[in-house]
Amino acid sequence: MKTILKNCNLIDGLVSNIVKNSNIVIQNEEIVEISIGEMKDVQDAHIIDCTNKYVIPGLIDCHVHLVWDGSDDPQSNISGKDPETIALMAYKHALATLNTGVTTVRDVASPGRSVLSLRDSINQGHLLGPTIVASGPAICMTGGHVHYIGVEADGEDEIRKTTRKLLKDGVDLIKVMATGGIYTFGEEPGSPQLTKEELTATVDEAHKKNKKVAAHAEGLIGIQNCLEVGIDTIEHGIFADEESIRKMAKKGTYLVPTMIVMKRLANDDSIPGWALEKAKQVVGPHQKMLEKAIKYGVKIATGTDCGSPVTPPEYYHDELLIMEQAGMDSMAVIQASTRVAAECLDLRDRGVISEGKKADMLILPSNPLENLSILKGDKEIIKNGKFVNTEKSTTKSELVVS
Ligand SMILES: [Zn+2]
Structure with a gap:
């Protein structure tokens, strides 16, 4: 019928x-x-x-962590649990996401096969949920950004082999940690992590199999490295300077800003003091970066980092309001959250x-x-x-x- x-x-x-x-x-x-x-x-x-x-x-979120529940300490809720239990918890968060009107997500770091198995069950129609595009574990340097939901690898050879293994395991894209971030103790958002050579190795291998590479990149050197080696999507992009932003626009690199998570972190003292301090320092530069990226015509695809601390799925819509405040008109915001996001995810069957x-x-x-x-x-x-x-x-x- x-x-x-x-x-x-x-x-x-x-x-x-x-x-x-x-x-x-x-x-x-x-x-x-x-x-x-x-x-x-x-x-x-x-x-x-x-x-x-x-x-x-249906709306699309290009940056989520389904295994996390958006509480003030999401990692502690999954820490030590087996991937099967974590997958069931992720399912609950996937349903909550769908109920906000987000019908497709890209998950960019999850332990083991937890979200990959959930992706298969939902995408094959066995379970109701948003369509999932998933990276599986993110590749980071030993002790790198959120290493507890990643896979640690060092040097070109290890990175190449890890990338090949993930592709063999059926990931839809590769996620790498090019810089430090807020929510890992003892690192700075601005500091580079994986080297240019390591990033090159992963891009080579992913592109051979027609898969994209998304990079967590907050600091300028990391962002410059990513642009030089042909990373496909820059996540966060906080300290991108004018030259990097122009380069993103010229090369057609997608920017997934995730503004809301930084704003949430910077305004919630339930998180550890060391994370709060870092978050407060990035909010201003992040906003200015987004304003410039809009001005220079960078391809912006909506992403939130929902699931991360103090950012459960219902904050998706606040990201759209921040994008509008930063200079996008409301139609451009809707297109960034639908058609452009689907293009960013290589999904040709939805988004319009x-x-x-x-x-x-x-x-x-x-x-x-x-x-x-x-x-x-x-x-x-x-x-x-x-x-x-x-x-x-x-x-x-x-x-x-x-
Ligand atoms: Zn993230």
Whole structure:
């Protein structure tokens, strides 16, 4: 049976205007037809009246840690647990993420096969959840940034072999730690970690298999190293200078800013003092960097670091507000969170609302372009053609949810 969203205001992720009076026909998991204006008679379909409602593609978060719960000390909750138990905990966080309207995530560091197994179960349709793109464990230097959810490797040969092993294990991308960060004791966000030679080895191996490399890169030297060796996505990018930002724009490197996690960390004294101090130092430069990146036309894909300390999944929408405050218009923010994010993740089957794509969509009660914060509120979430949150339903429908 088909489902038809009738007479909606469509924000499709592609064009920069709202397409009024749109009808979207969903069959099984896919969008099979989009028409404008009067609908022709359709037999055997659930018709959902979306008059005065707005439909956008399901949102995408390009930087999450599903194994962490976003509490003030997420690592302690998984520390010492086996990967199977951690995978079940990650499933709970994946469901919470889907319920915020995020229908796809890229997970960029998880221990063992925990999130890789969860990815397989969800992506193959055995469990309900957001589509997952996963790096498995991040590659870091011995004792490097969040080494407890990574795999430690040193020197070109070890890095090359570790990258090959991860690819053999079925990861969708490689994540590397190019600099220090906030939430590992005894390191500075600005200090480089993996060397240029080590980064080159991982990029070589990943690109041979057509996989991208995402780099945690907060300090300038680390960012410069990443740009020089052809890293595909820069995560955080806090201390990028003007030259690096121009280079990102020129090379088409994606920036995944994760502004919200730094703001949360800098304003919550429940975290250890040493982390709080570091967080407070990065918030200002991070904001200025994002403003410049927008100005110079860097490809920005929305990512939050949700799961990290004091940042559970519901903070996703605050990231969008920060992007808008930094200079993006609201349509650009929605596109960064849908189409551009899908491109960043190499997902060609979703991220926009058009014929032949997977039916991941949100039905919103008012215009998000006028106020992005309405994305936080009640909405209906369609994942792979099925409504997933009927208890919050705001649209009259006779649809029976399975
Ligand atoms: Zn992260």
